[in-house]
Amino acid sequence: MKIEKTGRFPALIRSRTVIARDIVCLEIAPATGNAFLPFTAGAHVDVFVGDGLVRQYSISNDPADSSYYRLAIQKEAQSRGGSRAIHERFKAGDIIQIGVPRNNFQLADDDTRLVLVAGGIGITPILSMAYRLAAKGIDFSLHLCARSIERAAFLDEIASSPFGSSLHLHLDDAGPDQRFNPEDAFSSVTPTTAVYVCGPRGFMDFVTSAAQRMAVRPERIHTESFGAAVVHGEDEFEVVAARSGKVLRVRHDKSIAETLEEAGLRPLLSCEQGICGTCLTRVISGEVDHRDTFQTQLEKSSGSRIAICCSRARSRQLVLDI
DSSP: OOOOSSSEEEEEEEEEEEEETTEEEEEEEESSSSOOOOOOTTOEEEEEEETTEEEEEEBOSOTTOOSSEEEEEEOOTTOOSHHHHHHHHOOTTOEEEEEOOBOSSOOOTTOSEEEEEEEGGGHHHHHHHHHHHHHHTOEEEEEEEESSGGGOTTHHHHHTSTTGGGEEEEEGGGOGGGSOOHHHHTTTOOTTEEEEEEEEHHHHHHHHHHHHHTTOOGGGEEEEEESOOOOOSOOOEEEEETTTTEEEEEOTTOOHHHHHHHTTOOOOOSSSSSSSOTTEEEEEESOEEOOOSSSOHHHHHHTOEEETTTOEESSSEEEEOO
16 A cells, blocks of 8 residues: 555554653554655644544654654643543554644754744654754754643653753743743844744744844744634624525634634534644635645635635635535
8 A cells, every 4th residue: 555645544553651741652653564654854744533533743753764653742621622532542552544744844954053942742843853953963952841840741862862962941830040031042043043933822922022032033933833723803704604605704803613613513623723724615705814834825826715723804705615
């Protein structure tokens, strides 16, 4: 069986380990004799959890070894079913379904000095980046921020890695002196310094704003967040659900997907961040304000599909094939 670059295929959970409080680490390998597709640092895969749930998790191991993918999943207090199901049901020896690696958080080719900043479980793509940068001999610092030592994943591995001396650990409960200080982290920036940040959205907003204040060029700040897209203070517009004929007002603090769900419709959703493409819906008429990272610029310019979890309307009304 040839593994295609789209779709899903079986994978074997070869090990399951609790590596930090509420974080389980899965090492998955091909369930057949075929090799996994290579992946690049920062990539993620779809995991088909069951009951229609699909979730995206970053690959955290060294991209030089694609014989397996390693995923670290944090059990979220407000889980919509994905992380809770994985923690409760997934075990070593299980065969699961995954997608092929995709990367919306890729390292640039022209970076000469990097600052990597991870908030909590955001260490997963950042760790893969650190392995790649160390192999290329590129200078970087790695800042891992966590609420407490028991919630900080991969500490032993990082400490024993070739880039262990690059780690700066910041713990919320260890006093103000150990907390992340942007003035220190970005004190030696140059015009070619790049910043890669992954973690909760509020954490990323804090770090990226600080980086810009410290003269990091905006185009060299790269982010990937965990959590559904947040909308607030937006213009309202109308959505017509063509199949049912329902005309709905999308409020300033609601996404199109949320509005459809509140009206009793059941759109297909997964990441709710605009990265997976699950919720792409055909646009019959209207102009889209694209905010997803799944579609190419050419696809966005056609205006034929919209990611209803995060994108909005430039026109007064959108008519959707839903």
